[in-house]
Amino acid sequence: MALAFTVPVSLGVTSCAAEDPLAQQAAAGDGKNYIAGDGSVTEYAERGEPVEVSGALFDGTSVSSADWKGQVTVLNFWYASCAPCREEAPDLVSLHDEYEPQGAAFYGVNIRDERATAEAFERSFDIPYASFDDKDGRVLLDMTQYVPPQAVPTTIVLDREGRVSARILGLADRGTLKALISDALAE
Numbered sequence: 001m002a003l004a005f006t007v008p009v010s011l012g013v014t015s016c017a018a019e020d021p022l023a024q025q026a027a028a029g030d031g032k033n034y035i036a037g038d039g040s041v042t043e044y045a046e047r048g049e050p051v052e053v054s055g056a057l058f059d060g061t062s063v064s065s066a067d068w069k070g071q072v073t074v075l076n077f078w079y080a081s082c083a084p085c086r087e088e089a090p091d092l093v094s095l096h097d098e099y100e101p102q103g104a105a106f107y108g109v110n111i112r113d114e115r116a117t118a119e120a121f122e123r124s125f126d127i128p129y130a131s132f133d134d135k136d137g138r139v140l141l142d143m144t145q146y147v148p149p150q151a152v153p154t155t156i157v158l159d160r161e162g163r164v165s166a167r168i169l170g171l172a173d174r175g176t177l178k179a180l181i182s183d184a185l186a187e
Contacts, residue, residue, distance in 0.1 A: 040168070040169050040170065041166065041167070041168050041169075041176055041180070042166065042167045042169070043165065043166045043180070043183075044163070044164055044165055044166065044167075047159065047161075047163035047164065047165065048163060048164070049163065050065065050158075050161055050162030050163050051065055051142065051143065051146075051158065051162055051163070051164060052064075052065055052142060053065040053075075053139055053142045053143065054138070054139075054142070055109075055132045055133070055134060055138050055139045056132065056133055057130045057131065057132055057133065058110070058115050058118055058119065058130070058131055058132075058133045059130065061130070063107070063130075063132070065158075065162050068105055068158065068162060069160075069161075069162060070160055071103045071104065071105050071160060072099075072103065072104045072105070072157065072158065072159060072160060072181060072184040072185050073104070073105045073106075073107065073157075073158040073162070074092075074095075074096075074099075074104060074105070074106045074107070074155065074156070074157055074158075074177075074181065075107050075108075075109055075139075075143070075155070075156040075158070076088075076092055076106070076107070076108050076109065076153060076154075076155045076156075076172070077108075077109045077111060077140065077143075077147055077152050077153055077154045077155070077156075078108055078109070078110060078111075078131075078152060078153050079110055079111055079112035079113050079118075079152060080110075080112075080113050080117050080118060080120070080121040081112075082152050082153060084152075084153050084170060084171040085152065085153045086121075086125075087171060088153060088155075088171050088172045089121075089125035089127065090125060091172065091173075091174035091177070092106070092127070092155075092172070092177075093125060093126055093127060093128060094174070095174065095177060095178060095181065096128055096129055097128070098178075099181050099185070100128075100129075102185055103185065104181055104184075104185060105129075106129040107129060107130060107131065107132060108122075108127065108129065108130070108131030108132065109131065109132045109134050109139050109140065109143075110131045110132065110133060110134055110135075111134050111135070111137065111140055111152060112135060113135070114135075115133065118131060118133070137149075143156065146164050146167050147167075148169070151169055151170070153170065153171065153172065154167065154168065154169050154170070155167070155168040155172045155177060157177075157180045157181060157184050158184075159184050159187055160184070160187065165180070165183070165184045165187075166180040166183075166184070168180075
């Protein structure tokens with residue numbers, strides 16, 4: 001003979017009341033299709049292991065962080081209809097042109113667009129560097145520790161060992177990004 005009985009269960013639910021501007025934007029439901037970072041800059045004096053990133057560029061070329069060994073690398077997470085991405089594009093082009101001859105590599109990481117849309121953006125802004133086709137989120141997932149999902153644009157500077165030396169969450173100020181790249185190259 002089996003006995004059946006019910007035991008009342010109480011689940012405690014708590015929440016964090018801290019003010020988080022990214023969470024507030026996500027909850028706003030204003031339809032702007034992106035969460036704008038606040039422009040905050042994080043420099044990492046204590047750096048972890050080199051990041052491991054791999055993916056395909058829009059032209060089909062496979063790229064891995066192993067390809068960047070020994071050079072400073074800038075990764076800019078973007079998509080075409082992101083207003084701050086459009087605003088910072090000319091500065092990224094200018095910084096690429098200045099620092100590429102000094103050994104800095106630049107890559108875009110497009111998290112949303114089809115190839116034709118990404119290429120139209122790149123033509124409009126004369127983007128000279130390639131972008132990952134990251135609609136599947138593979139590169140973003142590899143970088144989740146540093147790049148909050150949907151917080152676009154975000155710009156990461158990797159040192160010569162492939163470790164994250166700095167991050168700009170939101171619109172990259174040209175002068176700030178220039179200093180971060182210069183510092184990484186000087187190490």
